[in-house]
Amino acid sequence: MIKIEHLQKQFDGCTVLRDVNAEIHKGDVVSLIGPSGTGKSTLLRCINMIDGPTGGKIYLDGEEITAEAYPMEEVHRKVCMVFQSFNLFEHLSVIENVMLPQVSVLKKDRQSAYDEGMKLLSSVGMAQKSSAYPASLSGGQKQRVAIARTLAMNPKIILFDEPTSALDPSCVDEVKTVIRNVAKSGVTCLIVTHDMDFSREISNRVFYMDQGEIYEEGTPDEIFEHPERERTQSFVRKEKSLEETITGRDFDYPGFMSKIFEYGFKSNASSALIRQTQLASEELICSLLFSRLRDPFTIHVFYEYDSGKQQMKITAEYDGDKVNILDPEASGADPEDALSRQQTKLSLRLLFSMLEEFGYSYREEKRCPNTIRLSLKKLS
Amino acid sequence: MNKKNPKNRKTWLILLLIAAGLAVAGISASQQGEAEKSSSLADVIREPVGVMIGSTYVQIARDNGYITEETEIETFNSEVDAVQALRDRKIGSYINCDIYSQPFIDEFEELMVFPQPVGLMEYAFGFQEGSPLRDAFNAAMKTMKEDGSEQALYDKWLSGNAGEQRCIPQDWAGENGTLNYWLNVGTPPMAFLSEGGNFEGLSIDYVLTACRIMGYNVEIKECSFSGLIPALQSQKADIAGRSIAITEERDKSIDFSEPFVTANIVLLVRKDTVSDAILSQAESGSTAQKGFVESIAESFRSTFLEEGRWEVFLQGIGVTLLITVLSAILGTLFGLFWYLLSAQNIRWVSMLIRAFNRWLSGIPAVVVLMIMYYLIFTGSAMNATVVAVISFTILFGIGVFGLLETGVEAVGKGQVESAIDLGFTQNQIFLEILLPQTVLYIMPLYRAKIVEHLKATAIVGYIAIMDLTKVCDLIRSRTFEAFFPLIITAILYYSLGRLLNFLLTTLESRLRPGNTRSRLLRGVNVHD
Numbered sequence: 001m002i003k004i005e006h007l008q009k010q011f012d013g014c015t016v017l018r019d020v021n022a023e024i025h026k027g028d029v030v031s032l033i034g035p036s037g038t039g040k041s042t043l044l045r046c047i048n049m050i051d052g053p054t055g056g057k058i059y060l061d062g063e064e065i066t067a068e069a070y071p072m073e074e075v076h077r078k079v080c081m082v083f084q085s086f087n088l089f090e091h092l093s094v095i096e097n098v099m100l101p102q103v104s105v106l107k108k109d110r111q112s113a114y115d116e117g118m119k120l121l122s123s124v125g126m127a128q129k130s131s132a133y134p135a136s137l138s139g140g141q142k143q144r145v146a147i148a149r150t151l152a153m154n155p156k157i158i159l160f161d162e163p164t165s166a167l168d169p170s171c172v173d174e175v176k177t178v179i180r181n182v183a184k185s186g187v188t189c190l191i192v193t194h195d196m197d198f199s200r201e202i203s204n205r206v207f208y209m210d211q212g213e214i215y216e217e218g219t220p221d222e223i224f225e226h227p228e229r230e231r232t233q234s235f236v237r238k239e240k241s242l243e244e245t246i247t248g249r250d251f252d253y254p255g256f257m258s259k260i261f262e263y264g265f266k267s268n269a270s271s272a273l274i275r276q277t278q279l280a281s282e283e284l285i286c287s288l289l290f291s292r293l294r295d296p297f298t299i300h301v302f303y304e305y306d307s308g309k310q311q312m313k314i315t316a317e318y319d320g321d322k323v324n325i326l327d328p329e330a331s332g333a334d335p336e337d338a339l340s341r342q343q344t345k346l347s348l349r350l351l352f353s354m355l356e357e358f359g360y361s362y363r364e365e366k367r368c369p370n371t372i373r374l375s376l377k378k379l380s
Numbered sequence: 381m382n383k384k385n386p387k388n389r390k391t392w393l394i395l396l397l398i399a400a401g402l403a404v405a406g407i408s409a410s411q412q413g414e415a416e417k418s419s420s421l422a423d424v425i426r427e428p429v430g431v432m433i434g435s436t437y438v439q440i441a442r443d444n445g446y447i448t449e450e451t452e453i454e455t456f457n458s459e460v461d462a463v464q465a466l467r468d469r470k471i472g473s474y475i476n477c478d479i480y481s482q483p484f485i486d487e488f489e490e491l492m493v494f495p496q497p498v499g500l501m502e503y504a505f506g507f508q509e510g511s512p513l514r515d516a517f518n519a520a521m522k523t524m525k526e527d528g529s530e531q532a533l534y535d536k537w538l539s540g541n542a543g544e545q546r547c548i549p550q551d552w553a554g555e556n557g558t559l560n561y562w563l564n565v566g567t568p569p570m571a572f573l574s575e576g577g578n579f580e581g582l583s584i585d586y587v588l589t590a591c592r593i594m595g596y597n598v599e600i601k602e603c604s605f606s607g608l609i610p611a612l613q614s615q616k617a618d619i620a621g622r623s624i625a626i627t628e629e630r631d632k633s634i635d636f637s638e639p640f641v642t643a644n645i646v647l648l649v650r651k652d653t654v655s656d657a658i659l660s661q662a663e664s665g666s667t668a669q670k671g672f673v674e675s676i677a678e679s680f681r682s683t684f685l686e687e688g689r690w691e692v693f694l695q696g697i698g699v700t701l702l703i704t705v706l707s708a709i710l711g712t713l714f715g716l717f718w719y720l721l722s723a724q725n726i727r728w729v730s731m732l733i734r735a736f737n738r739w740l741s742g743i744p745a746v747v748v749l750m751i752m753y754y755l756i757f758t759g760s761a762m763n764a765t766v767v768a769v770i771s772f773t774i775l776f777g778i779g780v781f782g783l784l785e786t787g788v789e790a791v792g793k794g795q796v797e798s799a800i801d802l803g804f805t806q807n808q809i810f811l812e813i814l815l816p817q818t819v820l821y822i823m824p825l826y827r828a829k830i831v832e833h834l835k836a837t838a839i840v841g842y843i844a845i846m847d848l849t850k851v852c853d854l855i856r857s858r859t860f861e862a863f864f865p866l867i868i869t870a871i872l873y874y875s876l877g878r879l880l881n882f883l884l885t886t887l888e889s890r891l892r893p894g895n896t897r898s899r900l901l902r903g904v905n906v907h908d
Contacts, residue, residue: 048801076803087798090791091816104812105803111905146798153802 001026001061001188002047002157008055009042016042018212020056024190024205026156029183031199031220032192034209035235040192041084043209044159047190048079061156076105080155084162086142088134088149095121095130098149106153113152120148124178140171144178151182158182160191164198169265196239197268200224208232240267242303249290256281260303267305269312276376277303277312280354284316284374287347288325291340293318300368311356312376317368324360326351326372419655421446421496424647427472428452430462434606436625437475437645440499457604458853459484459566464862466491466648477501477623477643479538483567484648487860494647494654495661502639503623505587506630508612513559513594513619514635520590521638529589530640537582542569547585554597560760561587561598562617562844564605566857571622573854575687577695577846583622586640602854603844609633611844614754679864689855696851697872703765703847704834704880707772711833714773715780722781723810737778745775746839753843768840772833779829786825787818816891823888830884831877838873848872 007020016039024030032040045051047058049065049072058066065075089097098117102108108116121127124144134142143163150158163179164172176198183189183202193199199206200220208216208223208231216223216232227233242263244256257278264274281301289299302315328345352358357375418424425446431438433455441447454471456462463484465471474481478493485491507514524530536545563583565571571581579600591598598619603611608624611617612634626636651659684690722733740748752771753764791814799809841850852869856862 050797050801073803076801079801081798081801083794083798085794087794089795089799089813091813091820100812101802101804104808114905149802 001028003059004047004056005059006056007043007046007053007058009039009046009051010054015212017046017053020213022207022214022217024188026188027186028205029189029203030191031203031206032190032209033194033196033199033206033223033235033239034215038209039212040209041161044081044161044190044192047157048081048159049075050081077153078156079159080150080153080157081159081161082143082147082150082163084166086134086139086146086166088142088146090134093131093133094126094137094145097134097145098152101149102152116152117148120151121145123151123181124148125174138171139167140174143167143171143175147175147178147182155187157188157190160189160193162192162194164193164195169262194239195266196224196236197266208235210235240304244301246285246299246301247296249295253286263303264305264312268307269305269310273310273312273376276354277314280314280351280374280376283347283351284314284372288344288351289316289318291344292323292325293320298368310378314372314374314376316372316374317366318370318372319368320370322362322370324362324370324372326358326360417655418649418653419657421494421498421647424473424494424649424653425451427653428454428470429647430454430456430465430471430474432459432462432476432605433457435475436627437477437498437501439627440501440645441475444499446498458857460856460860460862463488463491463648463860466650469650472653473647473649475645475647477503477625478646479570479623479641479643480567481646481648483542483569484860490651491648492651492654492659494649495658497644497646499645501643501645502626503641503643504621504626504636504639505583506608506612506620506624507635507637508615508618509633509635511618511635514637516594517590517619517637520593521640523593524589530586533582533585533589537569537585542581543572543574545569545580546574547580548588548592550588550597552592552597554591554595556595558597558599559591559618560601560616561619562601562603562608562611563620563622564608565602565622565854567860568858573689573692573858577692581622582641587619601844602846602850604842607842607844610750610754614758616754616758616760676864679861682859683855683861683864683868686859689858692851692855693848693868693872696846696848697876699765699840699846700834700837700848701876703768703772703837703840703845704830704876707769707776707837708830708833710769710773711776712780714777715784718777719781719784720807720810723806725806737781740775740778745771745836746842748775749839750842764840764843764845768837768843768845772837775836776829776833779833780826783822783825783829784818787822788814790821791817819891820888823884823891827881827884827888830880834877834880835873 002022002024004020004022004024007017008015009017016037020039020043032043034040042051046053053066056066057064060075060078063074064070089100092100095114095117098120099110099113102113102116103110106113118127118130121130124147126141126144126148129137129141134145137145147163160179164175167175172195176195179189179191180202189203191199191203203220206218206220206223207214208227210231216227216229222228223232224236227236242259244259246256260278260281261274264271264277269277285299285301289297293299298319300317302313304313304315305311306313326348328341328348351374354376355374356377357373359373361371361373363369363371425441429438429441429447429451431453438447438453447453454465456465459476459480462471462474462476466474467488467490473494475498478497481493485493505517507517521530524533561584563571563579565573565579565581569581570583571579574580579602584600588598601617608617608620609630612620620634623641624630624636626639630636684693718733722730724730743751749768749771753762753767757767795813795817796809799813804813837847838849840847841853846854848869852865855865859865
């Protein structure tokens with residue numbers, strides 16, 4: 001249905017898409033994943049010709065839409081986009097938003113536009129809010145209306161440009177439900193997303209984009225479980241884990257706790273386990289490491305959630321002298337300071353109560369030679 | 381104790397302001413200190429000399445050796461302003477011809493005419509260069525001298541109660557057509573504002589009498605002194621001036637009639653700056669026709685009630701509102717059209733439009749107006765009000781263009797992109813999506829612009845339109861009231877501005893979406 005040949009997109013001397021080639025069949029649900037800035041959104045915008053390519057060709061149903069003479073109306077009729085920032089018409093109510101394109105572009109009469117609009121709003125769960133204005137809606141509600149508006153145009157292909165990225169985590173689910181239904185209905189979909197689980201769930205193909213091209217493609221299973229190429233592998237791994245570097249006592253503690261939460265939430269860990277992870281991290285880093293290490297120091301922390309075993313693994317690497325901070329008698333603690341010794345004991349006790357396994361190792365050749373490995377208890 | 385705490389700083393600031401105020405008051409007071417009493421013309425002229433803009437009296441005084449390079453000269457746009465400056469001690473004397481000085485010494489007891497004149501001057505009417513009307517007029521003048529009608533006019537107007545006289549009515553049919561007579565209007569006796577907004581005076585009566593002999597009717601138009609020669613040169617006026625001093629330089633651009641009045645050029649001074657010897661030589665002014673009582677009631681009466689002057693104010697308000705509202709409506713439409721045209725994606729059109737906007741915004745409105753009237757719409761065919769409306773339509777429209785740009789920016793690219801994606805055409809995007817939202821964003825700015833626009837029309841007096849500001853000027857000249865008409869005019873402009881603002885605010889609240897909770901959808905059957 002869509003054939004992309006040697007697509008190229010340049011902005012002021014900066015080449016975002018170098019050489020993109022792909023073939024998308026009717027009914028495909030394709031996920032576009034990859035690091036930020038690799039041109040995923042740019043590719044979508046080329047396909048619906050909002051920002052046409054600077055080189056290469058795109059074929060839609062056998063016709064070259066990148067040709068000079070090709071009428072834009074045809075492209076817009078067949079391809080529609082759902083934007084990250086919703087882009088609803090602020091001066092119109094919800095139902096008017098869905099009606100206006102039908103009336104102005106499809107030249108339908110207002111009554112049938114209204115009927116179709118209400119039907120679609122029902123299907124996305126927004127029928128009761130048909131006379132509300134976008135300003136009074138939440139992000140998730142706005143996006144659902146935007147999707148209804150797009151569906152009203154009956155496109156053959158729907159492009160989703162990071163549909164949930166701008167949403168509060170509490171709103172993401174409602175939108176995912178709607179997109180799920182759209183994908184199931186047989187419409188060809190291209191979705192740019194950072195949500196790996198979601199993409200695994202609804203797509204039949206995954207494009208990993210990197211270095212200005214489709215670096216690797218395959219089924220969700222192939223890409224997420226057995227990526228073949230190096231960059232794909234490191235990306236998938238990174239997406240599966242959380243990594244953070246701490247270089248000072250004044251680091252962004254609330255931000256860090258928030259990242260742990262998001263990672264756990266994204267990985268579908270239970271909220272109790274997420275809380276435990278946060279507590280463990282606080283004890284490990286703030287109580288134990290900060291009190292023992294001398295400035296300047298570097299700590300690398302890694303988090304990996306095993307969804308099969310429902311277990312959270314924390315790895316902490318730090319530089320400085322060889323010292324196992326899990327050992328209460330380890331050097332570094334001031335023997336004279338009874339209070340800090342007491343605090344250290346307390347922290348350790350708290351930490352150990354959450355752990356299933358733990359370990360320490362020292363490898364001199366590494367930059368951060370000390371390594372602590374923790375496994376947080378699986379909670380029943 | 382925190383020396384930098386705000387309360388300390390505020391106190392210092394207040395003390396500083398008081399000190400500055402005292403200093404200014406002190407300096408100005410000292411300047412008004414005992415001026416040396418003058419005993420000769422040379423003495424009087426030592427202080428700043430006031431003169432009307434465009435007049436030749438300074439040249440005469442210079443030729444006769446009274447004014448040197450060091451003499452400070454101040455120019456004024458109206459006689460009333462000059463005389464007020466004299467009374468306020470901003471100038472030491474005011475050079476004028478004695479015919480025009482007489483009303484002022486009648487009105488203000490503290491002023492007098494310095495007995496020694498500066499020179500002598502002949503005055504005439506102006507004609508277009510090479511116009512055959514000049515000779516015809518001179519022939520008529522000769523007739524008037526011979527049959528005594530000229531002397532009758534002098535007796536009628538120069539005997540001391542010119543304010544009550546009226547010109548001859550135009551009850552003849554000018555078989556040769558109608559002439560356009562433009563003149564500057566000020567105080568009696570030559571040309572002044574009278575009942576019902578009519579103009580009377582010796583100059584007008586003289587021209588009417590001569591034109592009756594020549595077989596023409598006369599269409600009278602008021603303009604400023606500096607507008608007389610351009611009016612002749614651009615062929616808008618056939619005859620010009622209430623009394624133009626004949627000079628060689630002016631003769632190069634216009635043709636003068638024979639002189640119809642000769643007068644002394646004199647200095648108007650304050651009595652308290654001249655020595656007793658000079659004082660005794662002074663002509664005593666004739667008993668003041670109305671004493672200048674410094675009370676608001678008297679000012680009110682003379683500004684509004686006498687001779688039905690309030691009607692003239694109404695006329696002025698009418699003209700101002702007409703020009704403002706008409707050019708605002710047309711200007712808004714023009715601005716919309718102009719913006720749509722530039723948004724059509726045709727590059728050279730867009731560039732031209734923007735260049736045009738830049739040029740016009742870079743020239744003062746008053747200059748644009750005069751270029752339109754004297755250069756572009758030259759000749760007497762085009763009504764001045766029409767030219768004013770056209771000029772202000774374009775100027776206002778360019779302002780609206782800018783507002784639209786701002787408003788569209790405020791709506792943001794996102795909605796435009798999704799509209800393109802859905803398949804809307806450019807025009808549909810502008811009219812159905814951008815414009816409704818833009819209007820709401822720019823409404824406060826638009827309202828402010830309308831009020832600004834109202835005030836901007838105050839310059840139409842330059843092209844001889846009698847708007848509110850011009851009425852104010854005329855009444856000031858007529859009544860010798862320097863301040864009261866100004867205050868009234870300010871209040872009137874302000875009130876008109878508030879009125880326009882109020883009307884627009886009402887309109888705006890109707891346009892805002894979501895104001896009606898359950899807005900019924902047009903043309904749709906909403907089944908529950």
